[in-house]
Amino acid sequence: MKEFAYFPGCSLEKMASSYHMSALETTKRLGVKLNELDDWNCCGATTYFYIDELLAYTLCARNLAIAEKTGLDVVAPCSACYKNMFFTAAHLKKDEDLAEHVNFALEEDNLHFNGNVNVKHLIEVFAEDIGPEELKRSVTKPLEGMKIAPYYGCQIVRPQKEKENVEQPQFFEEILSALGATPVNFPLKMRCCGGSLILSSRIAALNMLRNLLQSAVDAQASVIATACPLCQVNLEVYQQQVNLEFGTNFSVPIMYFTQLVGMAQGIPNKQLGIGKEFVAIKPTPFKAEPVWGLPRKTTKE
Amino acid sequence: MSDTITFSQEIANLLHAVDGEPLKTCIQCGTCSGTCPAVPYMDHTPRLLISMINRGMKDEVMESNTFWYCASCYHCSVRCPQDIDITELMYALKRYSIWRRQYKEGLIGPTFSESFVKMIVRSGRSFEPILATSYIFSFNTREFLQEIQGATELLIKGRLPLLPARIKRLENFRRMIGRIIPMGGLE
Numbered sequence: 313m314k315e316f317a318y319f320p321g322c323s324l325e326k327m328a329s330s331y332h333m334s335a336l337e338t339t340k341r342l343g344v345k346l347n348e349l350d351d352w353n354c355c356g357a358t359t360y361f362y363i364d365e366l367l368a369y370t371l372c373a374r375n376l377a378i379a380e381k382t383g384l385d386v387v388a389p390c391s392a393c394y395k396n397m398f399f400t401a402a403h404l405k406k407d408e409d410l411a412e413h414v415n416f417a418l419e420e421d422n423l424h425f426n427g428n429v430n431v432k433h434l435i436e437v438f439a440e441d442i443g444p445e446e447l448k449r450s451v452t453k454p455l456e457g458m459k460i461a462p463y464y465g466c467q468i469v470r471p472q473k474e475k476e477n478v479e480q481p482q483f484f485e486e487i488l489s490a491l492g493a494t495p496v497n498f499p500l501k502m503r504c505c506g507g508s509l510i511l512s513s514r515i516a517a518l519n520m521l522r523n524l525l526q527s528a529v530d531a532q533a534s535v536i537a538t539a540c541p542l543c544q545v546n547l548e549v550y551q552q553q554v555n556l557e558f559g560t561n562f563s564v565p566i567m568y569f570t571q572l573v574g575m576a577q578g579i580p581n582k583q584l585g586i587g588k589e590f591v592a593i594k595p596t597p598f599k600a601e602p603v604w605g606l607p608r609k610t611t612k613e
Numbered sequence: 614m615s616d617t618i619t620f621s622q623e624i625a626n627l628l629h630a631v632d633g634e635p636l637k638t639c640i641q642c643g644t645c646s647g648t649c650p651a652v653p654y655m656d657h658t659p660r661l662l663i664s665m666i667n668r669g670m671k672d673e674v675m676e677s678n679t680f681w682y683c684a685s686c687y688h689c690s691v692r693c694p695q696d697i698d699i700t701e702l703m704y705a706l707k708r709y710s711i712w713r714r715q716y717k718e719g720l721i722g723p724t725f726s727e728s729f730v731k732m733i734v735r736s737g738r739s740f741e742p743i744l745a746t747s748y749i750f751s752f753n754t755r756e757f758l759q760e761i762q763g764a765t766e767l768l769i770k771g772r773l774p775l776l777p778a779r780i781k782r783l784e785n786f787r788r789m790i791g792r793i794i795p796m797g798g799l800e
Contacts, residue, residue, distance in 0.1 A: 322739035326774040327767070351781045353737040358685050359729040362704035363711060365629055367793045371733070374789065403629075417792035421785035470687035471698070478691045504650050504686030511748050512721040513682050514756060516654040520684075523650070549767065553759050588770045 314441055316432070317379040317386040318346035321393040321541070322354050328390075328541035330585020334570035335389055335434055337583050341450055342442050346387060349378050355393040358508060366413065372400035373414045376431075377423035389434040389570075391540035392507075395467035398431040402473075433468050435539040435569060439483035444490040452578040454492025460572065461498040461533035462488055463524070465505055465543045478502075487569060488537065491576040500527035505546040515557070521546055522554045525562045535593060537569045544568060548590050565593040620671040627705035628698070636702070638695045639663045645689035645699050655679040656717075659689055659699055675715045680706040681722040721748045734790055737780035741773060 324332040339346055352375050360368035376397060379386040388394040404411045405427040415424055438447060462484035472478050479502070485495040503524060506517025524547065528536050538544045548566040555561055566589070574584040581587060618626075625634040639660075646658035656677045657665065665674050683703035690700045707726070710716045716723050728747035732740060749760055767773045780786055 322778070325738075325778060327741065327772050329772065353780050353786060354733050354739050356733065357729065357739065359726050360733065362685075362707040363726055363730055364708075364794070367790065370789065370793050374786070413793075417789045420788040420792060421782055466684075466686040466688070470691050471700070472691050502688070504684050504688065506650075507684040507686070508725075509651065509682065509684045511744075512725050513651070513654065513678075514752075516651045516682055517684070519653065520650045549763050553763075556759070588772055590766060590770075 313343050313345060314437075315345040315347065315384055316437065317382045317384040317429075318348050319352055319355075319375055319379070319386055319388045319393060319397065320348060321388060321390040323390055323541035323545075327545060328568070330588050331389055331541055331544070331568040331570060332585075334568055334574045334579075334584040337579050338570050338573045338577060339437070341577055341579075342446065344437060344442065347382065347384065349375060349382075349386070352378065355388075355390075355396045357392055357396075361396065366410075368396070369400050369403065369410065370414050370417045372397050373404060373418060373425045374421060374423060376401055376404075376429055377418055377425040380426060380429045381423075385430040385432055387432050387434055387437055389539075390542070391433065391465055391467040392542060394431065394433040395471075398473070399471070401427070401429060401431050433539070435468060435484065435487070438487055438569070438573070444486045447487065447573070448490040451491055451576045453576055455488075455572065455576050456492050458493040458535065459496050459531075459533050460488050460493045461528040461531055461536045462495050462501055463498065463505075463528075463536050463538050463543060463547075464501050465538065465540050466502075466507070468539060469502065484537070484539070484569070488572070491572060493572065493576075496528075496531040496533045498528060498531050498533065500524050503527075505543040507542055507546075510546050510550055517546065518550065518554050518557050521550060522558050522560065522562075525551065525554065525560070525564055528564060529562065534565070535572075536564055536566045537572055538566060539569050551591060563591055565589065565591045567593065620669045620674070621666050624666055624702070624705055624709065627709055628701055631698075635695075635697045636663055636666055639667070639697060640695060642694060644692050644694065648688045648692050649683075650686065650688070651682040651684055655682045659703075663697075663699075663702070674706070675710055675713070676717050678717050678720060679703075680710070681716070681720050683707075719751075721751050724748070724751075734787070736777055737783055737786050738778040740777035743777065 320332055356368040356371040464484055469478050469481055488495040506520040509517035544566050551562055571584045621636055643660045646652055646660040649659055652658055657679050662679050680703040685700050687700045690698045711723055725747045732743055
């Protein structure tokens with residue numbers, strides 16, 4: 313049994329509750345235990361880091377210090393939370409002065425960060441700690457015939473940490489293949505969804521979303537798989553606005569990769585939070601009767 | 614001590630843990646501009662902006678919308694042949710512009726940032742409905758209605774929180790922040 317300290321992040325509380333539910337359900341079946349951090353706070357998102365770095369590091373360090381007390385590595389399902397916590401841990405381990413200053417602030421909450429915790433993204437747990445082989449063994453209903461666009465987005469792979477492949481990683485494709493699905497060649501898989509520009513510079517974000525949706529449709533994907541709540545919300549909730557802005561008629565379901573894992577493991581839709589989406593997933597055209605999916609809402613073609 | 618520092622030195626000082634002036638090593642290849650997904654909407658491309666900083670064009674840089682259109686996707690940073698962390702530069706410019714309260718009119722970014730920071734200091738968690746008030750009134754009627762429609766659908770599907778979340782040890786948390794911003798941080 314592998315065990316991790318789990319930092320859900322603000323989005324997973326409500327907006328991305330289906331990611332939260334499916335993460336817990338699927339890891340349970342793979343012998344991985346996610347223990348939610350006690351009294352965690354917001355990681356600071358992108359905003360804190362450009363307003364006040366020291367304060368942003370302190371916010372993340374509080375969560376890291378709480379995780380450190382459990383003796384477990386910490387896992388974040390959101391790419392922004394992951395990036396913030398990963399680089400905060402890295403900077404604090406390297407920069408003694410910074411660590412001293414941050415620890416001085418942490419004293420107020422009786423915490424101290426010693427630098428003994430590693431930070432992982434949830435998809436890394438599936439790709440590395442569990443691995444495609446073990447994942448494949450947990451599959452009871454392979455997603456045969458399902459063409460999926462693996463959408464990496466930004467902050468799982470960028471900034472570069474060591475010498476890892478930042479242009480053409482393959483771990484997402486390997487996860488989808490292990491589920492029996494077909495990962496399509498998705499040329500824009502590493503491009504940005506616009507992040508918080510959807511609020512502050514809307515037209516730029518809508519344009520980025522249009523390009524992503526078009527790329528996935530061109531690759532004949534029936535679903536885009538994501539590993540980040542912000543990517544999911546931007547691509548899905550604002551899909552209709554893309555259509556209005558650019559005269560397109562996209563109707564592409566956007567699923568968390570954990571929901572797809574859960575479907576392949578035969579977990580009922582409800583436990584995976586399926587049914588809360590704006591664009592319902594369509595039954596596969598390759599099967600006579602839908603073994604997965606949602607017949608409850610017809611989407612326009 | 615009589616020497617005043619140049620604009621490009623000022624900006625370099627805002628970059629985390631760098632020695633010297635990395636922007637001076639820019640070879641103007643334009644890889645950043647070719648990579649950036651938001652470039653069609655920017656007043657100046659990232660390449661041009663770096664050149665403007667190096668030439669000391671402070672007012673023009675501050676008036677540019679470029680850094681407010683950075684989505685922090687880090688695509689330019691991983692591709693820069695000179696290893697300039699361009700995303701970090703955009704952060705530095707946002708920070709500088711907020712401190713000086715000098716930015717192009719009509720941008721939502723600065724007000725959005727301010728309300729986000731205040732929200733976290735207050736409750737320790739993010740809460741979308743409060744955040745929305747910082748940008749929604751800057752929208753035109755169509756955008757406004759679309760946003761309301763989207764929010765309503767999220768609400769129906771149980772994806773919007775009705776009450777703000779709070780951390781439990783909020784008093785400790787606020788005192789912790791007080792040790793970083795000793796005065797003026799908490800009103």
